[in-house]
Amino acid sequence: xxxxxxxxxxxxxxxxxxxxxxxKTFAILGRQFGKFVLLTLVPMIPVxxxxxxxxxxxxxxxxxxxxxxxxxxxxxxxxxxxxxATSLYGAFQEMRxxxxxxxxxxxxxxxxxxxxxxxxIIVGLATGxxxxxxxxxxxxxxxxxxxxxxxxxxxxxxxxxxTSRSVALTKGYRWQIFGLFLLVVVIALxxxxxxxxxxxxxxxxxxxxFAWQVVSTAFGAVxxxxxxxxxxxxxxxxxxxxxxxxxD
Numbered sequence: 303x304x305x306x307x308x309x310x311x312x313x314x315x316x317x318x319x320x321x322x323x324x325x326k327t328f329a330i331l332g333r334q335f336g337k338f339v340l341l342t343l344v345p346m347i348p349v350x351x352x353x354x355x356x357x358x359x360x361x362x363x364x365x366x367x368x369x370x371x372x373x374x375x376x377x378x379x380x381x382x383x384x385x386x387a388t389s390l391y392g393a394f395q396e397m398r399x400x401x402x403x404x405x406x407x408x409x410x411x412x413x414x415x416x417x418x419x420x421x422x423i424i425v426g427l428a429t430g431x432x433x434x435x436x437x438x439x440x441x442x443x444x445x446x447x448x449x450x451x452x453x454x455x456x457x458x459x460x461x462x463x464x465t466s467r468s469v470a471l472t473k474g475y476r477w478q479i480f481g482l483f484l485l486v487v488v489i490a491l492x493x494x495x496x497x498x499x500x501x502x503x504x505x506x507x508x509x510x511x512f513a514w515q516v517v518s519t520a521f522g523a524v525x526x527x528x529x530x531x532x533x534x535x536x537x538x539x540x541x542x543x544x545x546x547x548x549x550d
Contacts, residue, residue, distance in 0.1 A: 318475045318536040320482060326532075327525045330396040335520075338389055341407050342520040345384040349377055350512045354505075376426075378515070383422030386451045386523040387411035393527035394456075397542055414454060420461035421450045428465075445476040445483060452530035456545065471533045479529065486525060490518040 331338055352374055388411030395402035411418075425447045433440030446469045453471070454464035472479055493514045501507030534540045 318478055318532050320478050323478075323482060323525070323528050323532055324485075326397070326528045327521070330393055330528070331521060331524050334392065334396055337392060337402075337404060337407075338520040338524060339516055340404055341389045341392060341411075342385040342516050342523060344408060345388055345411075346378075346381045346512075346516055346519065349374065349381055349515075350509075352377060353508050353512060379426050380419055380422050382519050382522075383418055383425075383451055384411065384415060385519050386526055387414055387418045387455050389520065389523035390452055390455050390527050393524045394531070394542070394545065397528070397531065411455065414458070417454050417459075417461055417464070418451055421454050421464050424461060424465055425450055441480060441483075442476070445479045446472055448472060448479050448483065449526060449530040449533060452526055456530070471530070471537060475533060475536070482525065482529065486518070486522050489521070490514075493518060 388408050391407045391410045392402045425444075428447065429440050429444045431440075432443040447465055448468060449471055450464045450468035453459055453467040454461070457464075457467065459467055494511060497510040497514050498507060501510040531542065531545060534545060535542075
């Protein structure tokens, strides 16, 4: 029998649907947009500081530019992973239609910083290697590991256990996850392209780019929480309150 979550969204065991995931994601983000942007901004501030430092440096060499770009990309990926962790509590509370504070969300997310960073590094290396070999393996690996961070935070698993858990949860639903992943990438790239045209390459452009990066990361963080919830519901029939009870 279909159930209904406290948020009013229909939840049916054995079902995982792109439309339902997107509806919940936009609804959750829309209700608490400011909070989720702030939860993403706090962990990602070092990225902006590094960007400002690069802008203020005087005529770096081509090799220096390349190294700086690589380090910035790595830092961005790691901190986006942490931002995903700091947003999970808020996303689950919103799904339950329960209040949450920025402080509690940051506290719960940061309490898992070390294993989350480990998960992020493993996911990044595995996905990056897949893309270097061929694009398709990278996409497949990315879909397999899409909910490793929620598994790490919510189930309090270690690094390898979190990735293994994600592989198990996504099995049978990776085409749907690929569709969601592709949508996130397209939204992020289109927004970044438009803002780059508006702001240029200077301080204004970099600030706009960072702001969009924060917003798109917030969207991706809420999306990962919803995907994780819906996968647990579809595969295990677990209800929202039981899932979120780990935060109580």
